[in-house]
Amino acid sequence: MNFIDRLKNFVDTQLGGFFFTRTYDEEIRIFRAKFGPQFKDYDELVSAASFxxxxxxPYLDYPRPTLHKTIQIGGITVAVDPKTNELSKEWDSILNKxxxxxxxxxxxxxxSIYMPQEYRKTLLEVFESMPETTFIWKYEEEGSTIAKHLRNVYLSTWVPQNALLADPRLTVFITHGGLGSVTELAHFGKPAILGSLLYYIDNVVE
Structure with missing residues (x-):
């Protein structure tokens, strides 16, 4: 890393510590109001924890020092059982199109509903230019008609992401690169196009 990279790391660490500390302090204040002033803060709780x-x-993250009581459980929520990932008839039909x-x-x-208009327009133009490809777009507006002119686009306010990624008929995943999505991608070995949206969270690492 050069000097600028190290400076960014320092600023990110300091700002992250500041904002998270304020959040944690507010949580502890609420707990103490409920359970009494003897309720321990996070520093005490973590220090006393066995694990x-x-x-x-560890296979996806950058190498870093850890303590003996640190247990990495990334991916514990990823369902790999075929029975769990069974799709409904509607989604099965879409994948067969x-x-x-x-x-x-x-x-x-x-x-996606908060995406700038020009971004949404660009996506729709890309979808339109690929009529032989089915696009499933998680779009959080019920009954939206933004893609009504495109027969190859299916909008849904919610998608069974884990089950879709587990299905071999899904070709690629276009995602913002959040930790949950990247973990699922790694488990299922699915190709993806990642576009980081929020610099200050985990997306740069992903």
Whole structure:
């Protein structure tokens, strides 16, 4: 890393510590109001814990020092059982429409409905230019007609992402690169196009 990279790391660490500390302090204040002033803060709780479960995977994450009580459980929520990932008739029918199927989802925070108009327009133009490809777009507006002129685009306010990624008929996943999505991709070995949206969270690492 050069000097600028190290400076960014320093600023990110300091800002992250500041904002998270304020959040944690507010949580502890609420707990103490409910359970009394003897309720321990996070520093005491973590220090006294026998184990600390963290949402990371040693095979996917950068090398870093850890303590003996740190247990990495990244991917524990990824369902790999075929019975669990069984799709409904509707989704099964959509996947059978064409030989190539693309899932487009930018997570639960950066919703597509809040995307700038020019971005949505660009996506629709890309979808239109590929009529032999089915696009499943997680779009959080019930009954939206934004893609009514495109027969190869299917909008849904919610998608069974885990089950779709587990299905061999899904060709590629276009995603913002959140930790959950990247973990699922790694488990299922699915190709993806990642576009980081939020620099200050985990997307740069992903």
């Amino acid at each position: 600390v479960f963290v949402n990371s995977n 064409r030989n190539t199927t693309v899932l487009v989802s930018f997570g639960s925070v950066a919703k």
